[in-house]
Amino acid sequence: MNKPDQNAVKPSADSLASAAQSFAKRGPAPVHLWNPDFCGDLDMRIARDGTWFYLGTPIGRMPLVKLFASILKREGEAYFLVTPVEKVGLKVDDVPFIAVDFEIDDGIVIFKTNVGDHVPLGPSHPLRIVLNEKNEPAPYVLVRADLEARIDRKSFYRLVDCAQAHLHQGEDWLGVWSDKQFFPFIRAADL
Numbered sequence: 001m002n003k004p005d006q007n008a009v010k011p012s013a014d015s016l017a018s019a020a021q022s023f024a025k026r027g028p029a030p031v032h033l034w035n036p037d038f039c040g041d042l043d044m045r046i047a048r049d050g051t052w053f054y055l056g057t058p059i060g061r062m063p064l065v066k067l068f069a070s071i072l073k074r075e076g077e078a079y080f081l082v083t084p085v086e087k088v089g090l091k092v093d094d095v096p097f098i099a100v101d102f103e104i105d106d107g108i109v110i111f112k113t114n115v116g117d118h119v120p121l122g123p124s125h126p127l128r129i130v131l132n133e134k135n136e137p138a139p140y141v142l143v144r145a146d147l148e149a150r151i152d153r154k155s156f157y158r159l160v161d162c163a164q165a166h167l168h169q170g171e172d173w174l175g176v177w178s179d180k181q182f183f184p185f186i187r188a189a190d191l
Contacts, residue, residue: 029071031072031082034082034083036082038089039086039087040089042081042089042090044081044090045090045092046092046093066116068081071083073145073147094150095140095150097115097117097143097150098150099111100152102155107178108122108178109121109176111149113149119149120178121141122179123179124142126141128141128142129186137156137185139156159176163175165188171189172189173185174187174188
């Protein structure tokens with residue numbers, strides 16, 4: 001990682017929010033095109049439940065959270081808020097977003113995130129399931145550019161209710177179809 005310039009102006013949540021404001025009406029900013037110098041870390045954290053904190057206090061204004069979410073970028077295991085001229089680090093406990101609901105429209109499962117994204121499950125937005133230490137599934141869906149949402153428990157249980165058996169990699173699996181693609185949850189033999 002680049003070291004911050006000691007003479008640079010220290011970035012603040014306000015300066016980042018101001019820069020993000022210009023992109024707010026157009027959706028997520030084109031952060032993949034921006035690679036400014038690293039300016040240091042902010043005391044900002046996204047908790048496992050999707051709550052954003054600044055200076056240890058929850059950010060209670062959802063429009064501000066959505067602004068920050070629109071300029072979020074992941075590089076390797078690190079997360080940054082990025083503008084064309086600033087790049088600051090923040091801590092993410094698990095993943096930055098939570099899929100809080102879904103609907104099925106014309107054979108496509110469309111997840112809604114805690115920051116208002118609508119994500120159609122399919123080849124561009126695949127499902128990933130990780131087993132935790134208790135061998136319980138933790139499901140994730142790709143939202144955009146290496147940023148994932150963990151599917152909340154109630155939504156995953158509803159999704160499991162929609163599951164169908166299908167032959168996958170030579171074995172019977174339970175999973176869900178979306179956008180003409182099968183997304184497996186668990187091998188039938190493991191039930």
